[in-house]
Amino acid sequence: MSEVIVITSGKGGVGKTTSTANIGTGLALMGKKVVLVDTDIGLRNLDVVLGLENRIVYDLVDVVEGFCRVKQALIKDKRYDGLYLLPAAQTREKTAVNPKQMIKLCDELREEFDYIIIDCPAGIEQGFKNAIAGADKAIVITTPEVSAVRDADRIIGLLESNELSNPKLIINRVRMDMVKRGDMMSIDDIIDILAIDLIGVVPDDEKIVVSTNRGEPAVTDNKSLAGQAYRNITRRILGEQVPIMDLQSEEGFVFKLKKLFGLKSS
Amino acid sequence: MLDIFKFFNKPKNSKDVAKERLKLVLIHDRANVSPQFLEMVKSEIIKVINNYMDIDESELDIQLTRTKSEDGERIVPALVANIPIKSVKNSGK
Numbered sequence: 001m002s003e004v005i006v007i008t009s010g011k012g013g014v015g016k017t018t019s020t021a022n023i024g025t026g027l028a029l030m031g032k033k034v035v036l037v038d039t040d041i042g043l044r045n046l047d048v049v050l051g052l053e054n055r056i057v058y059d060l061v062d063v064v065e066g067f068c069r070v071k072q073a074l075i076k077d078k079r080y081d082g083l084y085l086l087p088a089a090q091t092r093e094k095t096a097v098n099p100k101q102m103i104k105l106c107d108e109l110r111e112e113f114d115y116i117i118i119d120c121p122a123g124i125e126q127g128f129k130n131a132i133a134g135a136d137k138a139i140v141i142t143t144p145e146v147s148a149v150r151d152a153d154r155i156i157g158l159l160e161s162n163e164l165s166n167p168k169l170i171i172n173r174v175r176m177d178m179v180k181r182g183d184m185m186s187i188d189d190i191i192d193i194l195a196i197d198l199i200g201v202v203p204d205d206e207k208i209v210v211s212t213n214r215g216e217p218a219v220t221d222n223k224s225l226a227g228q229a230y231r232n233i234t235r236r237i238l239g240e241q242v243p244i245m246d247l248q249s250e251e252g253f254v255f256k257l258k259k260l261f262g263l264k265s266s
Numbered sequence: 267m268l269d270i271f272k273f274f275n276k277p278k279n280s281k282d283v284a285k286e287r288l289k290l291v292l293i294h295d296r297a298n299v300s301p302q303f304l305e306m307v308k309s310e311i312i313k314v315i316n317n318y319m320d321i322d323e324s325e326l327d328i329q330l331t332r333t334k335s336e337d338g339e340r341i342v343p344a345l346v347a348n349i350p351i352k353s354v355k356n357s358g359k
Binding site for chain 1: 282
């Protein structure tokens with residue numbers, strides 16, 4: 001049975017698009033047939049994060065307006081079997097699509113795909129309403145910052161009132177060194193405040209920038225910590241029990257060396 | 267003397283400050299009501315409880331928060347009140 005999952009956050013810039021790209025690619029690597037839908041009309045980015053920007057012919061608005069068939073607008077990722085993108089329109093506005101059309105589109109995609117992952121725009125207006133309309137489940141992304149957690153809380157409330165109960169949480173860009181110093185809210189602090197189930201913790205990782213530069217999701221990089229975190233999230237979405245990564249032991253070589261010589265108190 | 271106390275009293279971690287501020291701001295976000303509304307609820311509660319108990323009004327804390335429902339499936343809003351009781355009045359027994 002196929003599943004429609006919306007990735008949302010409220011606040012912009014916390015990693016919705018990056019998470020969508022990584023989770024989608026991760027699911028495809030696990031042998032699932034996946035389509036990623038970019039609903040951020042006017043500010044599309046999922047295409048560049050995935051490195052598929054040069055292959056767009058038709059987009060989401062073309063599909064809902066009946067200008068082309070869904071299949072014509074889908075871009076097949078040639079690197080990863082089973083991964084497809086439905087890009088957003090760049091020269092239109094959020095109001096070009098309505099929730100009813102999104103429900104219809106999701107139902108159509110269900111027939112073809114195991115997972116439909118929807119990248120939600122920032123904000124709580126029309127774009128958000130469109131993105132969640134056809135979803136069965138929701139994943140909320142936050143970072144350990146006051147502004148992001150506050151917006152996540154608002155989004156959780158809105159999801160609940162739209163019958164998307166029990167959303168799952170991803171805490172992105174965690175820096176264990178700062179958490180240890182007491183200068184960053186810990187995973188427990190954030191769960192304590194938001195009171196929802198955790199589905200993953202992604203450490204702050206330079207490799208995310210590098211992978212976005214190249215248009216290759218970090219989930220495919222075996223050496224990337226964030227990539228490992230996304231592989232774990234993918235497996236949890238598939239129903240596996242995977243323990244949350246112990247970020248404390250994942251310190252770099254230099255740190256371990258310093259520790260060895262007593263330069264760094266643990 | 268005061269300085270010695272300061273020395274032992276470590277400054278608060280910034281994450282604790284963040285957490286506290288968040289908790290306060292979320293009370294109002296979640297309730298979608300004004301602080302005056304909560305004050306009104308608070309004073310009404312004090313009035314009722316005062317009929318039966320002596321309470322420490324200055325320490326009374328009332329918050330709108332969220333909690334898991336009993337089946338653990340949903341998240342439901344909850345009104346949490348922390349009311350320190352000084353003594354129970356005889357008339358109430």
